[in-house]
Structures are given as structure tokens and as C-alpha cells.
Amino acid sequence: MKKLLTWCVFLLMVILQGNDISNRQKFFRTVHKQPSAAANFLQDPDPEIRRYALFLVIENYPEKAALPIERALGDTYETVRLTATAALAKKIDLHPQGMKLLQKIALQDKSQQIREIAVAATWPFHRQIKLLRNDPTWDYEVKVQEVIPLEKLPWRFITDPLQEGHLKNYFHPDADTSRWLPIKMGAWETQGFADYNGVAWYQIKFTMPEKIDSNAVEVHFDAVDESTWVWMNGVYLGKHDKGPEGWQEPFAMDCTKEIRWGKENTLTVRVYDAAYAGGIYKPLRIEILK
Helix, strand or coil, rough: HHHHHHHHHHHHHHHHHCCCHHHHHHHHHHHHHCCHHHHHCCCCCCCHHHHHHHHHHHHHHHEEEEEHHHCCCCCCCCHHHHHHHHHHHHHHCCCCHHHHHHHHHHHCCCCCHHHHHHHHHCCCCCCCCCHHHCCCCCCCCCCCCEEECCCCCEEEEEEECCCCCCCCCCCCCCCCCCEEEEEECCCCCHHHCCCCCCEEEEEEEECCCCCCCEEEEEEECCCCCEEEEECCCCCEEEEEEHHHHHHCEEEEEECCCCCCCCEEEEEEEEEEEEECCCCCCCCCEEEECC
């Protein structure tokens, strides 16, 4: 049923489009009788034939799809590149260098839609948030030993409309922030970015005291509008991503292992805002727990 629907869609495409109808009909008849013949049309002058031939190779002969995908990623026709990118994002092992190809696409392709697909597929950060007060094996009262406020420190800020900052290592302590701008706590729309919705990055550096007797160290946010991803000293701590509904919720992340006592630390925050005000607009702090 699925294959029948696929052929019907393609046939409709052939009928509705006036250009090169005879060539597309010939292609359709050929691959209908012999699906393996699709490989012979991967470099056809007609971009729609190239695109659909690529689709058939990927669907029916994935073990032979690596080279066709690699070639298609450089195609001048956007939908051919889109077909290759979407397939590679769905099953990255279609090409032995699948991740590297997607990273390159995420940074270089001219199509924003294609870049966004590649960016989503190359997101390498995953970590479950575990807090001391939520640990069922911890039988003791959790007390805050010391609080280190962070919101008044000199934040650096950069927008990331292509969502490629993680590919450029914006989260790294040694990231080049010379092009980043100073910003204060509050919506970025009120600080020179009135028309911007999307991803942006914040970074601050702060010094921790000499080690205090403690059982955990956490970074606490009273609220960020609206979705948040956090790194401490280049190590991913986790995300607070509940969509628009999460814009006023407080949250915390453990950084016990990542914090550097008696030394400079780097906190990096990636924020996504879909509409209205966005950014770190409420206080945040380091809490040292006992």
C-alpha cells in the first residue's frame, strides 16, 4: 500500500508538471519495472528525476546509498539536497561519515530548512538532571551552605539565528567571544534586539571560593524565557525545555563535578525564545549544599 501510494504521488507529479513529461514518464516506466534501475538516473539533467531516483535508492538499496547521498548533498537543486539531508538525518549510518557531512551541511548549506534539519540531527548533548534534594537514596535534610549570585556579573551575548552555535563550540570556556555583546539580566528585546526571536547564547565567568565542605553544588535559575540549555566549564548540564509554558518556571541543575573550586568558572546558557520577550530575565545563582 505504501509503495502504491508513493508511485501514485510521483505519477501525479509527472502529470501536473508540463516540463520534460516524456522523460519523466520514461523514468517512471523504467523504475516501475526494475527498481534497481533508479541508480542510472541519479545524475539525470532533470532535478525531479534525480531527486526521486535518490529516494528510490535510499528506500530500496540503503547499502548502496552512501555515494549517491554524498553527491546529492552538493546538488544545485534544493529539493535534491533536502531529500539527501532528511534521509541522512533519519539514518545517519547511510554514510560512514554521516555526522561530519551533517555538520558541514548545518554550517554551509544555502537553505535554512536544510540547515535546520542538519542542526537537529547533530545535537550531541544529552544528560538527565539529578538534584540532591530529589535523590531517593539521600536520607538527610538538604541545607544551603552558601549562595553566589550571578546575575549582576558582566554577561556576554550573541544571537544564533542559524542555530549553529553548538557546532562552533560557543559552549566552550575558551570560545572566542570578541564579537559577543555585553548584556544585563532582562529581556533581550529591551537591550537592542527588539525584533529577534530564536536562539541566543549567554556566557559569564565567575570565581568560586576555596572548597567548602558540601555534598552538592547546583546552578539555580529563577526563570528563563523560554527554553534553556546549560554548560558549566564546557560540560553540558542539561536542559529546561517545556516550550512556551516554561517561560516563568524556576529550575536547577547539578554541577558538583564540573565546578572548579578556587578558580575561574565559565557558565554558558543557550536560550530559545519563540515570541515576545526572551532571555534570562530573573536572578540566578550558585548554591552550595550540605
